[in-house]
Amino acid sequence: MPLFKYKAVDRSGKTIQGSLDAGNIADLELRLEKMNLDLVTCKQKQPGADIFGRNKITRRDLINFSFHLEQLTRSGVPIIDGLTDLREGEENPGFRDVISSLIEAIEGGSSFSLALSMYPKVFDGVFVSLIKVGEKSGQMATVLVDITETLKWQDEIIAKARKAVTYPAVIGTLIFSVIMFLMIFVVPDIMSAIVGLGGEIPFHSLALMATSEFLVNYWYLVIMAPFVVFFILRHFYKSSDKFHFKMDGVLLNIWLFGDISEKIKISRFTRYFALMFASGITVLDAINLSKSVVSNRVLEDGIDRAWVQISEGGSISESFQNIGIFPPLVIRMLKVGESTGRMDESLKNVSYFFERDINDKMDTMEPFFQTALLATIGMVVLWLIVSVFGPMYDTISTIDF
Numbered sequence: 001m002p003l004f005k006y007k008a009v010d011r012s013g014k015t016i017q018g019s020l021d022a023g024n025i026a027d028l029e030l031r032l033e034k035m036n037l038d039l040v041t042c043k044q045k046q047p048g049a050d051i052f053g054r055n056k057i058t059r060r061d062l063i064n065f066s067f068h069l070e071q072l073t074r075s076g077v078p079i080i081d082g083l084t085d086l087r088e089g090e091e092n093p094g095f096r097d098v099i100s101s102l103i104e105a106i107e108g109g110s111s112f113s114l115a116l117s118m119y120p121k122v123f124d125g126v127f128v129s130l131i132k133v134g135e136k137s138g139q140m141a142t143v144l145v146d147i148t149e150t151l152k153w154q155d156e157i158i159a160k161a162r163k164a165v166t167y168p169a170v171i172g173t174l175i176f177s178v179i180m181f182l183m184i185f186v187v188p189d190i191m192s193a194i195v196g197l198g199g200e201i202p203f204h205s206l207a208l209m210a211t212s213e214f215l216v217n218y219w220y221l222v223i224m225a226p227f228v229v230f231f232i233l234r235h236f237y238k239s240s241d242k243f244h245f246k247m248d249g250v251l252l253n254i255w256l257f258g259d260i261s262e263k264i265k266i267s268r269f270t271r272y273f274a275l276m277f278a279s280g281i282t283v284l285d286a287i288n289l290s291k292s293v294v295s296n297r298v299l300e301d302g303i304d305r306a307w308v309q310i311s312e313g314g315s316i317s318e319s320f321q322n323i324g325i326f327p328p329l330v331i332r333m334l335k336v337g338e339s340t341g342r343m344d345e346s347l348k349n350v351s352y353f354f355e356r357d358i359n360d361k362m363d364t365m366e367p368f369f370q371t372a373l374l375a376t377i378g379m380v381v382l383w384l385i386v387s388v389f390g391p392m393y394d395t396i397s398t399i400d401f
Contacts, residue, residue, distance in 0.1 A: 004019065004020055004021075004022055004025070004028050004042045004043065005017075005018075005019050005042065005043050006018060006019070006020060006028065006032065006039060006040075006041070006042040006043075007039075007040045007041045007042070008032050008037040008038055008039050008040055009037065009038050009040060010036055010037055010038075011036055015040075016037055017093070018093065018096055018097045018100050019093075019097040020032070020097065020100060020101065020104075021101070025039075025042060028042055031104060034104060034107055034108075035100065035103060035104060035107075056094065057092065057094055057095045057098065057122050059151055059154060059155050059158075060155060061092055061095050062122075062123075062127075062151055063148060063151045063152055063155065065086065065095070065099075066144050066147045066148045066151065067144075067148045068082075068085075068086055068089075069082050069083070069086065069144055070141050070144035070145055070148060072085060072086075073140050073141045073144060074141040079106065079112050079140075080103060080106050080107065083099055083102055083103050083106070084103060086099055087099040087100055087103065095122075098119055098122055101115075101118070101119075102115045102116065105118060111132075111135060112131055112135060113128050113129075113131045113132040113135055116128045116131055124292060124293070125289055125292050126272050126276070126289050126290065126292060126293055127147060129276065129281065129285075129289050130143050130146070130147055130275065130276065130279060131143065131147075133276070133279040133280060133281060134279075136280075137279065137280060139279075143279060146275050146279075150271055150272065150275065153271070153355065154268070157264060157355075157358060157362070160359070160362040160363075161362065161365075163366065164362055164365035164366040164369065165365075165369065167366065167369075167370070168366070168369035168370060168372075168373050171373060172373055175373075175377055179380060180215065180219065180222075182384070183211065183212045183215045183216075184212070184215050184216050184219060187208065187209075187212040187384075187388075188212055188213070188216060190388055191205070191208070191209045191212065191388075194388070194391045194392060197391070197392070200391075200394070201391055202387075202390060202391065202394075204383065204386060204387050204390075205387040205388070205390065205391050207387070208383065208384070208387040208388075233247070241297075244297055245297040245298065245301070248296045248297040248298045248299075249298045251296070252296065252298060252299075256361075256365075256368075259361075260358060260361050260362070260365075261296075262299075263354045263357060263358050264354075264358055265293075265294045265295065265296055265299055266294075266299070266326065266327070266330065266350075266354060267350070267351045267354035267355055267358065268293045268294065269290050269291070269293060269294050269299070269303070270330065270347040270348075270350040270351045270354075271347070271348070271351040272286075272289070272290040272293050273286050273287060273290040273347050274343070274344040274345075274347035274348045274351065275344075276289060276290065277343055277344045277347070278344035283310065283316065283343075284307060284310060284311055287303060287306070287307050287310070288307060290303075291303045291304070291307075298325065299325065302323040302324075302325040302326070303323075305322075305323045306319040306320045306322070306323050307319075309322060315338060316334050316337075316338060316343070317331055317334035317335040317337075317338055320334055329350060329353060329354075330350050333346040333347065333349055333350045334346065334347075
């Protein structure tokens with residue numbers, strides 16, 4: 001079905017711009033009329049975000065969506081009216097189009113959860129399942145609060161991770177550029193002068209000369225190599241399930257990053273598992289849906305194996321213990337949850353302890369990277385100084401004045 005970019009006016013005369021799927025222009029007019037809009041102009045366009053990602057729907061858009069919808073729902077405002085209010089205040093054109101389509105689908109007889117499921121790239125399976133639980137239980141506001149808090153936690157973790165690596169990455173790139181400049185344009189002239197002195201050149205100076213000569217001749221390889229390796233790995237990561245599985249295992253075992261990544265993924269899994277279990281979703285369905293937030297084939301495979309054992313009558317704690325990839329804390333809390341009948345509370349404790357550990361490690365990452373960067377810069381500068389001035393000093397010291 002074609003996607004049309006339209007300009008319309010509402011009953012108050014306010015101009016509304018957006019995009020909508022329709023069979024043709026007449027169909028578009030009918031769809032807009034159901035939304036109390038009158039078509040002014042339209043143009044067919046290809047669906048998708050623009051190349052600059054300006055209409056990309058972010059996690060913060062979802063946080064605002066679920067938060068404001070929860071506030072309106074708790075105040076007794078019907079979902080359809082709440083969505084209409086959200087659409088009018090939404091600044092992201094892409095998300096405004098999605099909300100418009102949700103309104104249209106609900107007015108056409110679809111449930112809220114069914115309308116959300118039409119946009120799997122925006123609202124994942126967990127989001128849709130929780131909304132479905134809210135519809136059945138009549139606790140939509142409570143479900144939206146849980147969704148909002150979970151999305152906020154994810155956003156905070158990602159923000160901390162970016163903060164920890166952004167400054168070292170920028171400074172590291174700047175220092176790398178300066179070193180490349182020195183190696184290509186400065187070091188060759190200095191080393192030529194040192195060779196002209198006729199003295200003995202030590203190994204570290206020869207190594208500097210060889211490095212400088214390589215960079216002069218093949219500087220483009222040094223710059224292109226990381227990008228080439230990245231795209232090759234990315235290609236195989238997406239195209240080969242076997243390679244994807246192995247790489248996910250490697251990522252979980254990378255020093256420092258692997259431990260943090262594993263705890264973030266397990267914390268997300270237990271958090272969503274607890275959320276859905278508390279909402280009344282069966283254990284097997286909760287595990288199966290929560291698996292989608294892990295985003296790691298190794299962990300997903302382990303969860304699948306645990307799911308099979310539970311479906312065959314095994315206990316939750318023993319099934320997860322048998323797969324051998326979850327930390328002892330998770331197994332211990334699962335056992336406590338089984339014995340007390342408060343599985344959701346036990347899983348929330350797992351998430352709490354892991355989140356605290358993650359936050360502590362995130363707080364230490366930035367100073368660690370800064371220290372490591374300074375140490376690396378210091379060693380490179382020391383190498384340059386010793387390699388350049390060492391031979392000069394040795395040669396001058398042999399001259400009789």
